Amino acid sequence: MAARSAMESSVLEVASALLEEGADADQVREDTMRNVVSAWAESHQQELPKALRLLPSVERHDTLVDAFAKEPVEAVGGAYELLVAHSVKDGRWVRTRARKQSGSFYTPPAVAARVAREALTPRAAEIAALPESERRAAWLATRVCDPAAGAGVFLLAALGVIAAESGAPTAAVARSCLFGVDKSALAVAVAEASVALAAGAVPRLAVGDALVGAPPGPARTLFPTGGFDWRAAFPDAADGFHVVIGNPPWIAYAGRAAQPLAPELRAYFREHYRTLRGYPTLHGLFVERAAALAPRGTIALIVPSPLSDLDGYRPVRRVLAESHTPREPLLELGQDAFVGVTQPCIVLIADPGADPRGGDRAWRLVERQRSAAQAAEVSVPAALSRLAERAPLPAELFGEMGFQSSGEVSRRLFRRADAPDALHDYPLLEGRNVHEFRQDAPRLYLHRDADVLARSRCRVRPLDDYRRARFVIRQTAAWPIAALHGGLPFRNSLLAGFAHDAFAPELVVALLNSALYRALHLAARRDARQAAFPQMKVAHLRALPAPPSDPERHARLSDLCRRATASGIDTALRRELDAVVFDLFDIGDARNEILTFLAARAPKLAKL
Template sequence: MEVFSAGRAGSRGPGVVDTPPELSRHLGRGLISRLDGPQGSRGDPVRLLDPACGEGALLLAAGRLLKAEGRPFELIGIEIDPDRAAVARTRLDQAFGAELSRIENQDALEVEWQRGTAVLANPPWVSFSGREAAPKGASHLRRHQEAAKAVGRWPSLHGAFLARIAAHVASERRPARILLPASIAEQEGYAPLRAETTRLAQLDEPPELLRETSFPGVSVPGLLLTLTPRASAGAGSEEPWACLDPGRAERLEGLWNFPRLPPKSFRDLGVHTGNSARLLVLDLDPFLPALREGRDLTPFRLASPRHSLDVTLQPTDEQRFRHGELERYTSVPILLRQTASRPIAALHTDPTYFRNSLLGCSPPSSLAPEFCVAVLNASVAGAWHRLSFLEANQRNFPQVKIGHLRTQPFPFLERASAPQLHDEIVQRVRELPDEGFERSCREIDELVFEAFRIEPPRRAELRAAAQ
């Protein structure tokens, strides 16, 4: 978890980093366009609220857009820092006049928000847990910690703002555009927050992924989330939000309708060493079962184990770890690396225990494991993963997770659909040579393209996206 934010002029403390002007205009432009539809008519005055306005960058950008269009408007900001509130007030007064803007020096999470307002926001990105938790002395942040815990296993100030904004969208029937850390879209700790957000409002479109370069001084991606009122009440969903990468839909065109393996095909079965790795994971010992880990696996290849697992060790309150019986691991025909920027798979040859840096795949009996390994290693799978999931693009420890793998398209789920092609791919995988290995892998990749019925002109584009 990071401690940073966007939407202020310069870095000013926990959660504060400048927002580039173009991004401010992009956010405002998208919000204003949504006020021309069911939430309002073009002749109505536009009332905008930024509940964490800092020095007013987002309101200033939106006001200039509205002024250029000749539309009536009112801009309202809330800012907890009195100095920054004063700067925002001065900037907006100079740009539009005091009668068109109002800045309140208050804590937005402790006051009522103005009725009938659409929200544009870039709340402080501040965690209350983990390595990047807010400093213990930051009482103005910490007083919101208990409230934040109600909407996620990873309580955060930005999470508390998102939940409040979603409730405002529901009550006022007005849209909102919010800048947030991209981890909200996928990480499991934010699942309750995603459920609460989608219970109250709907995602108007897939969140727009903002690359790391969008925010100078910020080391992880952000995203731009657009919320609109729900047509009717309903349950929220904890499912990850697929983010919109520019051109993603075009590059993945035609893959959405292919089938997926049954969800139970992919499982996180590996040995969880907890706080006892040094005691459990030993040098290879002929008297103990072998143990594999992520680094033992490369595309189509599984190296001999380099470690053993001390199965005689028992967990205690001080020694926390988890593993099952050997058969649980040896019954898995395919392994995949968990720390990778795309799926990397191999047959589980000489099966034994494996750590949770490896994931297990047990495909349906209607497909040979060799065929599934070829599909998972192919450019199609790589492109799908890298264009669909934020964690694939992290510079440090990119991730392949069970939820990601369950979305992977497969060309078919029955050998009978294309028996000749299925069997040729299986045979090629079984006969992969040491000499000319890379060339043979490329030939298998071409066969997988054929299985997906992808024409040659699109293949180079997908290969590039998979890298």
């Protein structure tokens, strides 16, 4: 963990002192932020507007004044994010997972500034076409909104861009151009204070749920009364905003990382948002709301990269395509763009006007694994694109049947050992046990306690069920890793492969472990190219092309699979297998191009 800065240490020191005085954590956060605002204003000789929600505390903390003397105004929001990332335990401030569970992370000011510049580019071009005498007024009529404003980092970024472009006083820009909403009253107060410290004026911010209630503009009539009323809160933006910008919370309401959603909210979202019909996420809802808030404007949101291409996000892409066109290729920020986040993310910038290509396609990206790495749009060999258009492998070849465990089952019923004991007698293979063409012996055993399993709703299949699986594929992997299956039970970290009249299990395992099929998978799946937790899915396997009919080569590949299973795979055997697969698909001159692509996208494979 990185060492704390002087600012962070001072903020937590003040928060700890206030905590000792008996206030609860929420009150301490507010009182600490009052001190932070006061300290920044004093150290930078900045006068605060009297209308500020977060007026300074009468108590003075000199350590804060010194700590903020050389900090930019964005550090005020950074102090708030630091406090929210901590909770009180045994009378002390400790780092918590609450921010991760809420899906909210602090956006670095440099990232926010870049997004703001890109988002305001169309507006700048529009204003540049006006007579010079009209440009400042046009800039001051520009409306920028962050519907999940947090500490206000995007509003500060927009303030800087508009003030620089227009030459208008920052106070005028803050009063006229900046709008924001957040569910947290303290976040709104901090955002307001941050802008006020930078501009000397208060922007138009409101406390509320940006997703519940009627937006301004044409979509207003589709929503019931009640909730947050955008038109009442911001009458100047009754027709919508020129730019909707921000980094909304990334929360999933389904899948492994699912967070709870109140039934009444789920019902409301299902009735009024179409983006909840696929993979239900909060950030998907914000994309739909942003499009409604800016029907004739630009949206610029930081969202997880999978939104660009996964089938579950297709409803989001479809809804957006009805009114906006993504500005492709979209920029990927890298999986380390935010502290504590490994999920790759993109800057989704979309301009007004329906997407002529529709919403069923994947969006093009300029991919980047790390924020410091060079970004590049992936160039896929034409031969791979042609093969991807072939008829796919039969869907019935692949499925999911692995044992799914709850936290209680993992804690109470699992035992890791080289052999079973009297209680833990049910072996479970895991993804880590499966390698190309071979399996390790299981080292995980389950105690089949009926009460615990029933309470956790965990189903234990009969052993005969698992004997139907003729091969298995590791789920957490960037490319297919498959082996023949001996019939043991397995966890859901493995996918199942079944017998098929047209394709022997040995043939399918040989194909999946070949360089060509791995290149096909990496070319088709952006999420496979990400460094953090790539997942092999049944849909991915079912999308791979079926091989041409060639009994002689099919038999040869099956034989190679049996040899690799019996004795392991060495360099000579691997080259022989890859050559047969390339010949099966009649790939000649493009072979080297495909291998070069594979080596660039999966350097580890080049070392095998």
